Amino acid sequence: MKDLDNEADRREPTALNRRKVLECMTWAGAGVLWTVSGGVPRSLGIVGEAVAADAGAVTFMQISDSHIGFDKPANPDTMGTLNAAIGKIKALPVKPAFMIHTGDITHLSKVKEFDDANSLISQAGLDVHYVPGEHDVIDEEHKLYLERYGKGTQGDGWYSFDANGVHFVGLVNVLDLKAGGLGNLGAAQLAWLEDDLRGRSASQPVVLFAHVPLWTVYQQWGWGTDDGAKALDLVKRFGSVTVLNGHIHQVMQKVEGNVTFHTATSTSFPQPAPGSAPSPGPMKVPDDQLRKLLGITEVKFKQGQQRLAIIDMPLQS
Amino acid sequence: MVIASTMRGPGRARAGCAALIAAALLIVGSPARAADAEVTIDNFTFSPQTLTIKAGSKVTWTNRDDIPHTVASTAKAFKSPALDTDDSYSFTFTTAGSYEYFCSLHPHMTGTIVVQAAAGPAPSQ
Numbered sequence: 495m496k497d498l499d500n501e502a503d504r505r506e507p508t509a510l511n512r513r514k515v516l517e518c519m520t521w522a523g524a525g526v527l528w529t530v531s532g533g534v535p536r537s538l539g540i541v542g543e544a545v546a547a548d549a550g551a552v553t554f555m556q557i558s559d560s561h562i563g564f565d566k567p568a569n570p571d572t573m574g575t576l577n578a579a580i581g582k583i584k585a586l587p588v589k590p591a592f593m594i595h596t597g598d599i600t601h602l603s604k605v606k607e608f609d610d611a612n613s614l615i616s617q618a619g620l621d622v623h624y625v626p627g628e629h630d631v632i633d634e635e636h637k638l639y640l641e642r643y644g645k646g647t648q649g650d651g652w653y654s655f656d657a658n659g660v661h662f663v664g665l666v667n668v669l670d671l672k673a674g675g676l677g678n679l680g681a682a683q684l685a686w687l688e689d690d691l692r693g694r695s696a697s698q699p700v701v702l703f704a705h706v707p708l709w710t711v712y713q714q715w716g717w718g719t720d721d722g723a724k725a726l727d728l729v730k731r732f733g734s735v736t737v738l739n740g741h742i743h744q745v746m747q748k749v750e751g752n753v754t755f756h757t758a759t760s761t762s763f764p765q766p767a768p769g770s771a772p773s774p775g776p777m778k779v780p781d782d783q784l785r786k787l788l789g790i791t792e793v794k795f796k797q798g799q800q801r802l803a804i805i806d807m808p809l810q811s
Numbered sequence: 812m813v814i815a816s817t818m819r820g821p822g823r824a825r826a827g828c829a830a831l832i833a834a835a836l837l838i839v840g841s842p843a844r845a846a847d848a849e850v851t852i853d854n855f856t857f858s859p860q861t862l863t864i865k866a867g868s869k870v871t872w873t874n875r876d877d878i879p880h881t882v883a884s885t886a887k888a889f890k891s892p893a894l895d896t897d898d899s900y901s902f903t904f905t906t907a908g909s910y911e912y913f914c915s916l917h918p919h920m921t922g923t924i925v926v927q928a929a930a931g932p933a934p935s936q
Contacts, residue, residue: 566877566896602879602893628916632879632893673885673913674921715855716919773854776877 551803552658555583555593555620556703556791558740559760561629562611563601568763568776569784572601576614578809579761579790583618590792591657593620596740596758597627597668597705603638612642626651627705627741628668636669652683654690660795660802661694663687665704667719677706677719684724691728699734699795699802707739709748709755712768717742726753736793736802742774744787745806756804759789785810845929849873850922852880852894852914857922864904866929871901883915890915 560576569575583590595615600607615622624643631639640651647653647664654663665687667677679687691700702708708725710718719725729735735753743765746757763776764787771777779787789808845867851858853875864870872882874894882891882900888910891900904910904926914920 564877568877602895629879632881632916671915671918673883673911673918675918714919716917773856773876775855 551794551796553586553588553590553792553794554657555590555618556596556738556758556793557583557593557615557761558596558705558758558791559598559627559743559762560595560611560615561598561601561760561762563604563607564762564776566776568778569788572762573610573614575785575788575809576611576761578785579788580614580618582790582807582809583620586792590620593618593622594662594664594703594738595622595624596703596738597625598629598740598760598762599624599627601629603630603632603636605638608638608642623653623655623662623664623703625664625666625704626668628671631668648686649682652686658795660699660701661691662701662703663690665702665708665725667704667706667708667722672720675720676710676713676716677704677708677722679704679719679721679725684721684728687725688728694732696731697733699736700729700732701736701738701793701802702729703738705739706741707746707755707757708737711742711746711757715768715774717768717774729753734801736804738791738793747804754801754804756791758791759787759806759808761788761790761809764788845869847871850882851875852920855880855914855917855920857912857914857920860921861923861925863925863927866905866907866926867903868926869901869903870924871899873897873899879916880914880920881916882912885911885913 557579561572562576564572583593599611626636626639626643630636636650644651649666650669651666652664654661656662665679665683667679669678670680671678702725704719706719707717708719708722710722712718730751733752737753737755739757740760742757743760743763744757744767745759746755748755764779764784765774766777786808789806792805792807794803794805845865847869848862848864848871850862850870850872852872855876857872862870872891872894874880874896877896879893879895881893882889884890889902889912893916894900904924907926907928910924910926912922912924
């Protein structure tokens, strides 16, 4: 963490110090507001101001880790909290262009869980671009996921598309995992990514999204991707790279050179901060706190602006 | 950020019991006889992480976590389906050797089953 903070300090010397990186981040140059209190952004007022300041920007949504089918004490009502997340998206003053879901749609890759998730997510009325989490590919050969979300994708479900001048790449890093290892992209996917990026202008903003963080958040809990650095090497020539992940059920952000890394909150249950508990299992919090730790993420981008604005919104402030 | 301490459910006490039972079974079994054994999955950890048994013994893994896990042999000798909370999976080891395994969903979780020949000294590893 120290290195990334130092890096951030160099980039924004007036706005950031080690504490501020975690508590409050303001990128005035890009009109970006990302405000977090105690690790959780909670001020709807600030979100409202950001909306006003960025009127005209195109936005897209990220939701993650719905875990439909999970019914343990950490959240016995994952349908209810996903429904609340969709409700928040529908209530946004500016309709997002589309949505990405960064995996763990279901808890156990069951048909009913996929059906139930879809019945809620489809109510947002948005195109949804998915990548799988490890909970979505439990069945043999991950057929259920690919049948639903694999159309038009390459290999085991990876793909790219362009929207409003931004190049989006959905990566799969939850398959063919190796004993003792972390997330895995694999040689075939990396070769495809290299090909996909070839010839693109370095000034085109790039968004990589995948379930498990592509950077090592906490190796002891498997929170990273073994060959993630190879993917990041392939995008380092681009002027603006945003990496969006889920999996760890909490917001983590770092800025390294031209790359902004960001993990989303879950819509199902929170997980402990790295190393703060015996394991990364679901964290039981008082009922009245749960929805403050769950949420959705809105990302704004404007033509000609390098940085994308990332705003996390809890289900309940 | 952490609002309340992590709650792990009742698994821990049972895990301790299961480990004791497994250990007891190993002690009771004579060197030449197979004895069934248990491995508990709790807090994203296989316990005991290394288990030594006699050939012919059945090992049963039980998941006490709120998150599904699998038991997958690194050499593809065996693989469980996803084990939800309190689900179990058993495999009988008939051939001496060292069997490394991991959770294919959370591959940082690893364990080893050491299978000794049913009679005679353990093979050198």
